[in-house]
Amino acid sequence: MDGVLLLTVLVLLYIFAIGYLGYRGYRGTKTATDYLIAGREIHPFVMAMSYGAAFISTSAIVGFGGASAMFGLGILWLPFLNIFVGIFIAFIFIGSRTRAMGRRLDVHTFPEFLGARFQSRFLQVFAALIILFFMPLYAGVVLMGATKFIEVRLNIDYETALLFFSALVAVYVIMGGLKGVMYADAMQGIIMLAGMGILLFLTFSQLGGVVTAQERLTELAPQATAIFGEKGHQGWTAMPRFGSEFWWILVSSITLGVGIGVLAQPQLAVRYMTVKSTRELNRAGVAGGIFILIVTGGAYLVGSLSNVYFFDDPDVAKISFQAANKDLEQIIPLFITRYMPPWLGDVFFVTLMAAAMSTACSQFHAMGSAVGRDLFGASRTASSGRTIGITRIGIIITFLASVGLAYGLPVMFAGTGTAIVARGTAIFFGLCAAAFLPMYIGGLYTRAITKAGAIAGAVTGFGVSAFWLLFIHAKEANALQLCNFIFGRSPLTGTARTGFILWAEVDPIVVALPLAILVTVAVSMMTKDVASDHVARCFGDATPRAAAAAGSGSAPVARV
Amino acid sequence: MLGLADGWVAAAYILCLLSSLLCVVYGILNWNKGDEPVSDADRQWAKEEDKLEEEL
Numbered sequence: 234m235d236g237v238l239l240l241t242v243l244v245l246l247y248i249f250a251i252g253y254l255g256y257r258g259y260r261g262t263k264t265a266t267d268y269l270i271a272g273r274e275i276h277p278f279v280m281a282m283s284y285g286a287a288f289i290s291t292s293a294i295v296g297f298g299g300a301s302a303m304f305g306l307g308i309l310w311l312p313f314l315n316i317f318v319g320i321f322i323a324f325i326f327i328g329s330r331t332r333a334m335g336r337r338l339d340v341h342t343f344p345e346f347l348g349a350r351f352q353s354r355f356l357q358v359f360a361a362l363i364i365l366f367f368m369p370l371y372a373g374v375v376l377m378g379a380t381k382f383i384e385v386r387l388n389i390d391y392e393t394a395l396l397f398f399s400a401l402v403a404v405y406v407i408m409g410g411l412k413g414v415m416y417a418d419a420m421q422g423i424i425m426l427a428g429m430g431i432l433l434f435l436t437f438s439q440l441g442g443v444v445t446a447q448e449r450l451t452e453l454a455p456q457a458t459a460i461f462g463e464k465g466h467q468g469w470t471a472m473p474r475f476g477s478e479f480w481w482i483l484v485s486s487i488t489l490g491v492g493i494g495v496l497a498q499p500q501l502a503v504r505y506m507t508v509k510s511t512r513e514l515n516r517a518g519v520a521g522g523i524f525i526l527i528v529t530g531g532a533y534l535v536g537s538l539s540n541v542y543f544f545d546d547p548d549v550a551k552i553s554f555q556a557a558n559k560d561l562e563q564i565i566p567l568f569i570t571r572y573m574p575p576w577l578g579d580v581f582f583v584t585l586m587a588a589a590m591s592t593a594c595s596q597f598h599a600m601g602s603a604v605g606r607d608l609f610g611a612s613r614t615a616s617s618g619r620t621i622g623i624t625r626i627g628i629i630i631t632f633l634a635s636v637g638l639a640y641g642l643p644v645m646f647a648g649t650g651t652a653i654v655a656r657g658t659a660i661f662f663g664l665c666a667a668a669f670l671p672m673y674i675g676g677l678y679t680r681a682i683t684k685a686g687a688i689a690g691a692v693t694g695f696g697v698s699a700f701w702l703l704f705i706h707a708k709e710a711n712a713l714q715l716c717n718f719i720f721g722r723s724p725l726t727g728t729a730r731t732g733f734i735l736w737a738e739v740d741p742i743v744v745a746l747p748l749a750i751l752v753t754v755a756v757s758m759m760t761k762d763v764a765s766d767h768v769a770r771c772f773g774d775a776t777p778r779a780a781a782a783a784g785s786g787s788a789p790v791a792r793v
Numbered sequence: 794m795l796g797l798a799d800g801w802v803a804a805a806y807i808l809c810l811l812s813s814l815l816c817v818v819y820g821i822l823n824w825n826k827g828d829e830p831v832s833d834a835d836r837q838w839a840k841e842e843d844k845l846e847e848e849l
Contacts, residue, residue: 277820306797309805317812325819329827336838341845447796454798471799507842509835511827515820522816530809601849621848628849 240579247424247583251405251590254417275508277516279415282422283591284504284517285524288319288495289425290592291378291585292371294532296654297487299561301536302553303652304483305457305469306450308537312529314492320521323496324514328505330677332514334771335506343499343599344607347669350676350771351684352764359691361607363668364499364599367661369631372596373638374657376402378562379589380639385566386582391643399636401586402593406628418594421587425528428584433531435573436538449541456544456552469537476733485740486659487652493742494662497669500599532565539568546571559650562643600631645712656708659740667694667745671753680768682753685760690753694745701741710737 301308331346338349344364348357376399383394440446447470454468465477473479495501508514536553543549543556557563569578604627610620642653671694672687702709703716710716710724717723726736762768794803 306802307799307805309802309809313805313808313812316809316816321812321816321819336835339834339838339841341838341842444796449796451796451798468798470797470802472801506838509831510829512823512825512829515823515827517820518816519820522813522820526809526813598849602845605848606845624849 239576240582243579243583244586247586250420251417254420275415275513277513278520279419280504280508280513281517281520281524282420282426283415283418284501285521285528286418286422286425286587286591287504287595288315288498288501288592289525289528289588290375291382291589292375292592292654292658293529294429294585294588295378295381295562295565296374296652296658297491297529298532298536299557299564300487300652300655301533302539302557302564303461303561303650304473304479304487305466305471306447306533306537307472307483308487308533309530310484310488311492312525312533314488315495315529316522316525318492319495320518320525323501324505324518324521327496327502327674327677328508328514329511331502331505332508332511333773334677335503337770337773341503341506342602342606343502343669344603346502347672347676347687348607351672351682351687352767353684353688355688356672356684356691357607359688359695360499360669361603363664363695364603365608365627365631367664368499368596368600369634370638370657371661372593372600372631372635373642374654375589375592375596376635376639377642377657378654379585381560381562382566382582382585385563385570386578392640395636395639398589399632399639402590403632405590406594406597406632418591421591422524424587425584426524428581428587429528429531431577432535432569432573432581433527435577436535439572440538440541446538446541450538453540453544453552456540460552460554469540476735478735478738481735481738481740485738485743486663487655490659490663490666490740490742493670493746494659494664494666497665497673498662499603499665499669500595502673503599535568536565539564539572542568542572554650559648560643561650561652562654596635597628597632601628604628651708660702660709663740663742663745664695664698666742667698667749669694670746671750675753675757676771680772681757683757683760683762686753686755686757689756690749693752694749697745697748698741701739701744705736706739706741707737 297308297311334350335341335346338346340346340349342361344357344360347360348354376395380391380395380398383389383398384391387394389397437443437446440449451468451470454471457466457468460466461479465474465479467474473483505514508517539553543551543553549556553564553568554561557567569581573581601624605620605624609623638657642657646653668691671690672682675682675690676687703713704710704720704725707724714723716725724737729736794800795806797803797806
């Protein structure tokens with residue numbers, strides 16, 4: 234009963250604090266734009282926590298943490314990319330230019346940015362449709378990650394837990410959670426940092442310290458090779474065998490998809506535009522680098538080390554994968570419930586709520602604005618009331634789709650040992666990278682990328698990714714069954730190998746992104762843009778025509 | 794190294810720490826660099842952004 238009381242108090246405190254900060258924001262004092270209008274700067278710590286809370290979700294903690302329990306610490310290449318690419322490169326090399334160009338073009342969403350940069354209504358709609366159709370998968374696995382924890386923690390069935398948490402997210406969103414209140418977002422980040430920091434400390438200390446804990450994990454290698462040896466596992470503190478099934482999953486799907494895809498995440502890219510200057514991005518990197526290290530690095534270390542706890546427990550005496558009945562998303566919740574003090578379980582419950590809420594809000598913000606601004610409001614002449622109505626319908630539909638996926642995916646992949654949450658996240662990140670990254674980075678750094686090149690590259694990136702998911706990549710091709718229906722076998726390449734390349738396990742990003750880059754560059758070399766004054770305006774050239782255009786206040790978006 | 798069996802895993806482990814350190818050092822060294830005054834265009838952008846937030 235005491236446990237229930239503590240949990241209730243913590244959850245109520247959390248809801249009260251978020252509600253209070255949200256109310257303060259609603260009163261018009263604490264959003265990013267309020268700071269900008271007043272000519273003041275957001276504290277870099279607040280900006281970094283807010284960005285980190287939107288970036289890192291229950292997907293990273295429960296989903297990738299569970300995947301780490303299976304694949305081992307080779308997954309640490311992902312937090313390295315999360316920090317180096319997702320914070321350092323993103324803030325210093327991408328964020329600064331996005332902010333400057335976004336302001337010059339007066340754009341407010343990621344699709345609008347792409348459309349305005351290349352003067353293409355097609356690109357704006359294309360990007361909005363990708364967000365609308367595929368972001369529900371990402372939002373769905375974020376809901377799933379939180380639901381799995383509630384299921385284990387409160388010992389209720391998954392469906393009830395999903396209903397409970399979805400209702401909570403819906404109430405939060407309806408109460409104004411989409412309005413990006415900086416202090417509310419930052420508080421979610423601080424809760425995540427504290428919760429994961431405590432969990433990491435206790436996990437190591439109960440095993441006798443960092444090196445001792447990792448040595449004990451190394452000693453468990455025979456258990457890993459006995460079960461997963463054929464797939465390439467060589468122990469939890471070693472990389473899988475080069476070219477094996479596990480190596481391809483770990484390196485291409487889990488590490489590259491999310492590690493690189495973060496640069497082209499619509500819900501994160503817009504945040505660069507809300508800061509006052511490059512100085513804020515420089516400063517925010519300090520807190521951002523530490524946040525990602527503790528939260529994601531911590532989740533993956535805890536995930537792998539859970540094997541020692543489960544195996545050394547005489548009542549279990551199995552590795553995590555078996556202890557959780559092949560349900561990877563159950564591993565972190567089970568581990569915390571079984572081996573951590575009850576109060577930490579309650580604290581972590583709130584940690585995961587914060588992780589899920591902050592990311593879900595940024596996702597529904599991106600999906601809502603994709604409908605309201607990019608699909609129906611881009612003309613800026615549409616009536617405000619009509620746009621709001623359409624946006625609301627769009628958010629409701631994408632919300633229901635996300636909940637539907639959070640319900641259906643565990644059923645579809647039950648008992649297969651699939652890292653559903655990690656895969657769902659990686660698919661969306663990879664798709665964004667292949668479709669958006671070449672034109673986004675190219676558009677920021679060079680004038681040589683033409684509208685035709687950008688469109689050709691985006692369509693190639695998306696098309697190749699979709700083809701690969703439907704016909705080549707085994708997990709999705711087998712689940713979706715289209716390949717089997719058409720060709721009578723799935724995946725198309727079977728178990729074929731070319732050297733070290735195991736085609737059925739090669740992630741779409743490995744093929745789609747290089748091809749998209751190639752096509753973007755090749756088509757750009759064969760075509761040329763005529764609106765040189767527009768390009769000059771994008772890059773802030775002080776020509777009379779560019780200056781005049783910049784003064785007009787809105788970005789001309791041509792139709793193709 | 795660090796109780797890990799594989800140099801590749803140890804490399805990832807150390808690179809995580811080093812990349813975090815890079816963010817911290819870069820941020821501190823450039824703490825006061827890159828400041829720009831808020832222009833009218835920035836304020837106009839912020840007002841439009843506020844309108845979008847309200848509509849959402």
